Amino acid sequence: MKHQLLQRSVVYNGRAFSVALHQLRLPDGRTRSYDVVEHNPAVTVVPLTAEGEVLFVRQFRVGSGTELLELPAGVLQDGEDPAEGAAREIREETGFAAGQLHSLGGFFMAPGYSTEYMHLFLATHLSPDPLPQDDDEFLQLVRLPAGQAVAMALGGEIQDGKTLVALLLARSFLPL
Structure with a gap:
């Protein structure tokens, strides 16, 4: 089993980037939330x-x-x-x-x-x-x-x- 994105929600939308909360299912079946800075290449x-x-x-x-x-x-x-x-x-x-x-x-x-x-x-x-x-x-x-x-x-x-x-x-x- 790999990491699986269960949910993504944007918590901040700025000029240069946004911040999203990613809810992931881990390979062992547990879930965990991660803060992710989403930025253009x-x-x-x-x-x-x-x-x-x-x-x-x-x-x-x-x-x-x-x-x-x-x-x-x-x-x-x-x-x-x-x-x-x-x-x-x-x-x-x-x-x-x-x-x-x-x-x-x-x-x-x-x-x-x-x-x-x-x-x-x-x-x-x-x-x-x-x-x-x-x-x-x-x-x-x-x-x-x-x-x-x-x-x-x-x-x-x-x-x-x-x-x-x-x-x-x-x-x-x-x-x-």
């Missing part, structure tokens, strides 16, 4: 310039209470293809379009309590082609040599999880 992009730099954004994050150095990322719109979302996000957050996008895979952000799945992409052959930023985003573009970016990730200087995973999965494509 998202994308993170590793933009690599022809000069071997990686483009980051520095932005304030409410959850950490501080500014973080992150790779461009964002939530997919309903039904949006991950590659299309990655192409849109890089233009919104860095002002550059990707001539090529290469999938690096993906992962669940926090599978113990959230449905959010993060798709990862390497973007190359960049050219200026900005889109307007979201009205609540105040981003500072930061360019770092790829080797320095990976060293910062390995040295604990980058604290954003999606950025760490994306950089490490992109390592074999980066000029270190």
Whole structure:
């Protein structure tokens, strides 16, 4: 016997996510309730310039209470293809379009309590082609040599999880 969803009820509906109560039957027949953050899939992009730099954004994050150095990322719109979302996000957050996008895979952000799945992409052959930023985003573009970016990730200087995973999965494509 596997886990079986018996009931799902939304207890909070917000702008970015909802919280639902899932009632499950466990493999041993018992039932248990779980709080689940239901979140659209998202994308993170590793933009690599022809000069071997990686483009980051520095932005304030409410959850950490501080500014973080992150790779461009964002939530997919309903039904949006991950590659299309990655192409849109890089233009919104860095002002550059990707001539090529290469999938690096993906992962669940926090599978113990959230449905959010993060798709990862390497973007190359960049050219200026900005889109307007979201009205609540105040981003500072930061360019770092790829080797320095990976060293910062390995040295604990980058604290954003999606950025760490994306950089490490992109390592074999980066000029270190």
